[in-house]
Structure formats: C-alpha cells, structure tokens
Amino acid sequence: MNIWVNNILFLILFMQDSQSTLEDLKWKYRVVLYFQDNAVDHLVMTDSITKQIDERKIAYYAIGDSVSSNHNLMFSPAYIQHLKTKYKMGYKGTMYVLLGLDGGVKLKKEEPLDWTLIFNSIDSMPMRKSEMSKSSGSY
Numbered sequence: 036m037n038i039w040v041n042n043i044l045f046l047i048l049f050m051q052d053s054q055s056t057l058e059d060l061k062w063k064y065r066v067v068l069y070f071q072d073n074a075v076d077h078l079v080m081t082d083s084i085t086k087q088i089d090e091r092k093i094a095y096y097a098i099g100d101s102v103s104s105n106h107n108l109m110f111s112p113a114y115i116q117h118l119k120t121k122y123k124m125g126y127k128g129t130m131y132v133l134l135g136l137d138g139g140v141k142l143k144k145e146e147p148l149d150w151t152l153i154f155n156s157i158d159s160m161p162m163r164k165s166e167m168s169k170s171s172g173s174y
Contacts, residue, residue: 064094066134071099
C-alpha cells in the first residue's frame with residue numbers, strides 16, 4: 036500500500052513540476068500572446084507571414100474561447116488565466132503582447148494583431164540585428 040501511495044505522490048509532484056510555462060520558451064523563442072475578445076478576430080496566416088514568423092523564431096498563442104498556436108507547447112487552462120491576468124491587466128478589448136527572447140515585454144497594443152509592427156519591432160532589437168548579420172555572413 037505504501038508503495039502505491041509513494042508512486043502516486045511522485046506522479047502528482049512530477050506532473051506539477053512539468054506544467055508548461057513561458058519560461059520554457061525563454062531564450063529560444065520570441066512570444067506573441069494575442070488575446071481575442073470574440074470569435075470574430077481571426078489570425079490571417081499567409082505563407083509570407085509564416086515564413087517571417089519562422090525567421091524571427093516567434094511562438095504565437097491566439098487566446099480566446101480556445102487557444103491556437105504555431106508551437107507544440109501548450110498551457111493549462113489555469114496558466115492561460117494567469118497570462119490573461121498578468122498581461123491583459125487594464126485592457127478591455129482585443130490586444131497583443133510581444134515578449135523578447137529574454138521574456139520581457141517589448142510591445143503591448145490594444146488592437147487587432149499587426150504582424151508588420153511586430154516584425155519591425157523585432158528587427159530593431161539588438162539581438163535580432165545580430166542574428167541578421169550572422170545569417171548574411173557579415174560580422
């Protein structure tokens with residue numbers, strides 16, 4: 036009986052520790068959290084936008100009645116609520132947040148998602164400039 040209790044407690048602790056968070060994406064991806072207030076807001080994903088998202092190492096999460104993402108890391112409903120509380124505080128409508136590789140807020144707008152503004156903001160960041168110069172072969 037004690038072996039069963041110990042195994043169950045171990046599994047519970049392991050599952051709690053393995054909950055996915057933004058910390059899992061830190062230093063690997065820039066993150067866009069898009070908080071949608073209704074089902075009318077749609078993510079328009081052309082091939083060009085998808086290519087630019089991939090080039091800039093962006094993981095995006097469209098959060099409304101459900102969650103859609105280009106990344107396989109998904110968050111629990113409780114963590115989604117935490118993200119809404121943390122990043123949407125003071126905002127009433129549709130809004131988005133851009134988080135840098137360091138996890139810090141780089142851009143926050145209360146409007147529909149603007150990929151052009153997001154890409155331009157990322158491209159002006161020192162780490163992105165370094166990435167671009169390395170990929171072009173100039174040091």
